[in-house]
Amino acid sequence: MTAGIGSGGKAFFRRAAAAFAGSAITLFARIVTAPRAIWSGIEPLPKQRVYFANHTSNADFVLLWTVLPPMLRARTRPVAALEYWLKTPLRAFIGRDVFNAVLIDRRPEERVEDPVALMGQALAEGSSLILFPEGVRNMTEEPLLPFRTGLFHLAKQNPEIDLVPVWISNLNRVMPKGEIIPLPLICTLTFGAPLHLGDTEEKGDFLARSHAALIALKETVPA
Amino acid sequence: MSATPHLIWLLLGVGVILVIATLIGEILRARIAPDGDNPVIENLNARISAWWGMVILLSLAFLAGRPGVVILFAVLSFSALREFLTLTAKARADHWSLAGAFFIVLPVQYWLVGLDWYGLYAIFIPVYAFLLMPVVSALRGETKSFLTRVAETQWALMICVYCVSHVPALLTLHIEGYEGRSVILIAWLIFTVQLSDVMQYVWGKLFGSRLVAPQLSPSKTWEGLIGGVMTATTAGAALWWMTPFTMLQAAGMALAVTLMGFFGGLVMSAIKRDKGVKDWGHLIAGHGGFLDRLDSVVFAAPIFFHLTRWFWT
Numbered sequence: 001m002t003a004g005i006g007s008g009g010k011a012f013f014r015r016a017a018a019a020f021a022g023s024a025i026t027l028f029a030r031i032v033t034a035p036r037a038i039w040s041g042i043e044p045l046p047k048q049r050v051y052f053a054n055h056t057s058n059a060d061f062v063l064l065w066t067v068l069p070p071m072l073r074a075r076t077r078p079v080a081a082l083e084y085w086l087k088t089p090l091r092a093f094i095g096r097d098v099f100n101a102v103l104i105d106r107r108p109e110e111r112v113e114d115p116v117a118l119m120g121q122a123l124a125e126g127s128s129l130i131l132f133p134e135g136v137r138n139m140t141e142e143p144l145l146p147f148r149t150g151l152f153h154l155a156k157q158n159p160e161i162d163l164v165p166v167w168i169s170n171l172n173r174v175m176p177k178g179e180i181i182p183l184p185l186i187c188t189l190t191f192g193a194p195l196h197l198g199d200t201e202e203k204g205d206f207l208a209r210s211h212a213a214l215i216a217l218k219e220t221v222p223a
Numbered sequence: 224m225s226a227t228p229h230l231i232w233l234l235l236g237v238g239v240i241l242v243i244a245t246l247i248g249e250i251l252r253a254r255i256a257p258d259g260d261n262p263v264i265e266n267l268n269a270r271i272s273a274w275w276g277m278v279i280l281l282s283l284a285f286l287a288g289r290p291g292v293v294i295l296f297a298v299l300s301f302s303a304l305r306e307f308l309t310l311t312a313k314a315r316a317d318h319w320s321l322a323g324a325f326f327i328v329l330p331v332q333y334w335l336v337g338l339d340w341y342g343l344y345a346i347f348i349p350v351y352a353f354l355l356m357p358v359v360s361a362l363r364g365e366t367k368s369f370l371t372r373v374a375e376t377q378w379a380l381m382i383c384v385y386c387v388s389h390v391p392a393l394l395t396l397h398i399e400g401y402e403g404r405s406v407i408l409i410a411w412l413i414f415t416v417q418l419s420d421v422m423q424y425v426w427g428k429l430f431g432s433r434l435v436a437p438q439l440s441p442s443k444t445w446e447g448l449i450g451g452v453m454t455a456t457t458a459g460a461a462l463w464w465m466t467p468f469t470m471l472q473a474a475g476m477a478l479a480v481t482l483m484g485f486f487g488g489l490v491m492s493a494i495k496r497d498k499g500v501k502d503w504g505h506l507i508a509g510h511g512g513f514l515d516r517l518d519s520v521v522f523a524a525p526i527f528f529h530l531t532r533w534f535w536t
Contacts, residue, residue: 034305036505176315181322184301186309186504 018097025098026066029059033174033187037067040220041193042164044069048128049162049194051076052151054144054214055132056172058084064130064166065099067189077122078130079115081106102129106136116153123158133210139177144215147207155197155206162194163210167217190217229465233410234282241278244271263428269509277507277516281413285406290337292409293391297333302513303383303521304329306503310494311375316365320356324376328352329384336388339395348385353377382521383514389524396528398535401467408531411459411466412480416523419455419481420488426450440492443485452481467535479530480523487522491515 029035037044053064061078068076082103085095095101102122105111119129131154133147155163167190175182195210248268256264284295308321328348335344357373393408427447435443459477463470491514495503504512514521 034302034504034506170309173313176318179318181318181326183308183318183321184305184325186305 014093014097018093021094022098025062025094029062029066032182032184033063033171034184035063035067035187035189038188038190038220040190040217042162042191044072044191046071046075047162048075048123048126049164050123050129050131050151050154050158051164051166051191052131052133052210052214053166053168053189054138054218055134055136056138056168057175057177058137059175060132060168060171061099061101061130063168063171063187064189072128075126076128076130077102079104079119079132083107083110116150116157119150119154120157123154123161129154133207137177143218144211147211149203149207151210152197152203152206155195159197163196164194165192165210165214165217166190167192167214167220169218190220192217229404229407230285230410233407233414233462233465234278234285237278237414241271241275244274266509271509273507273509281410285410288406289391289394292394292406293333293337296387296391297329299513299517300329300333300384300387301325302504302506303387303517304379306512306514307379307383308376310498310500310503311379312368312371313376314365314367314372316363317360317372317376319363320359320373320376323356323359324352324380324384328356328380332384332388333391336392336395341392341395344388344392348380352380356380386521386525387517389528390520392528393524393531396532396536398467398531401535404465407465408467408527411462412523412527413520414462415455415459415477416480416484416519418458419451419484420519421451422454423447423451423485426454436489436492439489439496443489443492448485452478452485455481467531476527476530480527483523483526484519487518487520490522491518 051064053060061080065073065076065078078099078101080095080099080101080103082105085091085101085103095103102118104115104118105113106115119131122129131151133151134145135148135150136145138145151163154161168187169190170185170187173183174185174187192213195213197206201209248264248271251264252259252261252268255261259265280295284291304325308324313321332344332347335347356376357369360369360373360376390409390412393412394405396405396408398405423443424447426449427442427444430446430450431442431444433445434441435445435448456474456477459481460470460474463473466473466476468476491503495501502511503514506512507516510516
């Protein structure tokens, strides 16, 4: 009995701490980068969506999460790498409790659950997702790496859900890999028109089309 | 004599102007586009409500005295510098010098202004930052577009930190018979320059047809320029009694700062055109960024500071 109350109190405390940490992180992100959301192809409505974005920094999903209106943010879960976010207790708290991330294992030989099945499950529960279809952080000179196949499988299993491309600009300049001090430059996030899988569209064609749709948003952002 | 009664009169006057502007904005909306579908009227109303915020913030800083004013302008500098450096040329190798611009050069400049150390704050950025910042970038070894990168960074610091810091620096001027009232100089400068901007917009919207610089800006007209500068010069001269100037001197000063303000808008428009943006930022609704609102003050403040320092101290 006592133990039951104790663990209930602990869960409550953990939820409160997570909500507080979430507000603190979004405030910090706003002070550091003054992020600007441009909803050019779609409106910020409370519909179920998969936001897919370019990936240059670990802070990418934090920024995307920050610029979503609070009502949307509460139902949006980032898809993140399990082996990174479960490494330390602090990361686990941030990844699991604050962002409620869908944690997927990027190491095929280690994993027990299929990433696409985990994402599909989160969608079935009514959540929206933030996904980085490049799979890894882009450290190259190329603007965007080729997409992995996860986005295609999600599109196939959930044909009614909007797949929204989001181009995140400048974040790689705010915090390049290996630097400790972030530069407080303005980051712009451009939300493009939603995509759906065509009736007869093949995997390769769809991935090329979504890749092109994301990179096309880059051209609309100055500098 | 303390600055308070004059400052309160000026702020009350601005308050009355804003009340009238708010009423005109609401009447225009109700008469012409009650559904809020006229972009010019919506932008006008957004600008007026942002003005309320800016005036309230500035009043609070004035009430807090020198530390309040120095801190407010340091924060404005930071926001302006972020807008400018977001658009300048830079490479990975500049990370440390850019971090230095935000976290060392900017706070040190305002700290020196707060200390009233004129001999150092007048040269800190044009000499020390100018010589040492490129060294930090050079040590990282990247030579591609080196001159463009360091020159644009230095320009950002001069505009957003050095020039802006001359507004709170007005508090450090020791004018005989005007002790303890120098905050009025700031209020008068900002009022005159911003009134000129607003009246250029109003005259331009009402009567503007001939563009001053068609390649730079579609909204700067000769009618707006002449109407705005004349109105603001008259208003600045009419407020001579709260300044250390005679009425004629106040008119001359007002003409100088409003013309500098106009040139500031012109130069900053050229930079925006070059970088392919319409506004510097997005944080002040209806106006754009901090630099969109500060551009005229940036160019007017150092000139006003030195004219006052040379002839009145």
